[in-house]
Every structure is written in C-alpha cells, then in structure tokens.
Amino acid sequence: MPSSLHTKDRMISPLAIGISTGLGTTAALGLAAGGFAYASLWPGSQLFGSTLIAPPRPGELALSFDDGPNPAFTPRLLEILARRDVHATFFLVGSYAQAQPALVRQIVAAGHQIGNHSWSHLNLALASASRIDEQLSRSSQALEQITGEPVRYFRPPFGARRPEVLRAARRLGMIPVLWNAMTSDWKNPSADSIAQRLMRKIDRLERHGRAATIVLHDGNHLDPVANRAPSLAAAAQLIARYTQTHQFVSLDSWTRHSAQANEV
Numbered sequence: 001m002p003s004s005l006h007t008k009d010r011m012i013s014p015l016a017i018g019i020s021t022g023l024g025t026t027a028a029l030g031l032a033a034g035g036f037a038y039a040s041l042w043p044g045s046q047l048f049g050s051t052l053i054a055p056p057r058p059g060e061l062a063l064s065f066d067d068g069p070n071p072a073f074t075p076r077l078l079e080i081l082a083r084r085d086v087h088a089t090f091f092l093v094g095s096y097a098q099a100q101p102a103l104v105r106q107i108v109a110a111g112h113q114i115g116n117h118s119w120s121h122l123n124l125a126l127a128s129a130s131r132i133d134e135q136l137s138r139s140s141q142a143l144e145q146i147t148g149e150p151v152r153y154f155r156p157p158f159g160a161r162r163p164e165v166l167r168a169a170r171r172l173g174m175i176p177v178l179w180n181a182m183t184s185d186w187k188n189p190s191a192d193s194i195a196q197r198l199m200r201k202i203d204r205l206e207r208h209g210r211a212a213t214i215v216l217h218d219g220n221h222l223d224p225v226a227n228r229a230p231s232l233a234a235a236a237q238l239i240a241r242y243t244q245t246h247q248f249v250s251l252d253s254w255t256r257h258s259a260q261a262n263e264v
C-alpha cells in the first residue's frame, strides 16, 4: 500500500468517523428506537451511509485478511486458522481470485467468508462512478462464479468510502466493512511488533466496550505472491493470546443481529 495514499486515508480514518460521528449517531438512534442500539452498522449518516465496523460487544474479535488470495501464503494461513478452529473473512482482490480459483474455493471450504476488495485494488476515491461499478461488479461476478455463492461483504481498497462507493456496494447486495484494529503490517515489520500493536488496540477497544474488527494482510495488491510471513505469525500470536479469553466471530454473527437496526 503506497504510504502517500495511506497517509491520506488516515486523515479521514474510519476509526475517527466511527468513533466521533458514528457513536454519537448510533447512541441517539438507539435511544429513539427504545434502546435498540446497535453500533455495528452505523445508521443514519446521510453522508456515508451505514457501514459495518464493530459492535459494542467486548470480547468478540473478527479477523479479516486483505489483498489475497496469495498462493505463497494464504494456504499457510488457512492451516494456522484451522489449527485453532478460528474463522475469518478474506477480502479478495478480484483479479487475484480469478487467477487462483482453487485457492478461493479452499478458503470457502474451510468455513471462512470471502468479501469483495475490488477488481484491481483501485483507489476508488479517485474513480468515476462507472469505474467504481465496474471494479465492484466484475469482482463479485468472478467470486460468485468461483464459489457459487453471493458475495455479502465489501471492503474498499485504501478505506476509500465515498458515498458513490458505498452505494455501489449496496446495489450489489454487499455490506461495506471497515475496521477498528489495523497496523501497518503490509510494510513487513516484525511479527512481534505487528502483534503487540494490534493487542494494544484490541485491549483499548475492549476497555471502551467494543468488539474488534482486525485487519491483517495475507496478500499485497502490488505483488500477488508477496512475503506475508510476519502478518501470518502475528495472526498466530493473536489467536494464541486471545483464544482462551475471547471469542473469534464471523461477520455474519454480527450482521444477523443487526439487520433490523439497519432498516431503522
């Protein structure tokens, strides 16, 4: 991920929006709806629309892996997850998925969810409406052809969450998913430093009564077989650390409960 783009992302980070605007909006809506408060799908924002970040369920962790499938590392990651019976969501780059259909099917067969991460990891903040549609629909079509299942989740590359992007995702039946626990694992720092930074974030979220949606990268949009050993080792550390005390959950377990809130 080019650092210039990421720096730009950070200025309008989903965390900032989720916490400062989203929480307030959700809390207000929860009161209006007689205490039916779900912060997982930020409702009510005319600017951004509802987006899944993480619900107010401390102790629940959703792992997600972006920018794959990566034939050099995704199979190893599947082994790590299977060893502890943990399920995750893989946000796949459509063109990579099309090149690795067997690996995509292997992810699904192992009980994980897959999401759309655009066709070529284009920065949709700078794309025309028709380009956005093409990036999303082409990727969904490829994934659905490979798995035979509809794609339910979308994560915008670089976190670019323009209204046009979110609208296009919903038109295709997908829920936009952001995150609240990420570090710069794509720069390949050590596994220890990735894991420690994420643990600090996860523990802080828990103190604030929130679940964590964790992002790690098993792929790299600039290199389909990039080395992701540190990210995988960090995932193993997180699982080892939290498996006794926390619950690793799927995005489905959150969205099922929040479907009503989304319709408010």
Ligand SMILES: [Zn+2]
Pocket (backbone or CB within 6 Å): 066, 067, 117, 121, 157, 158, 221
């Ligand atoms: Zn990405």
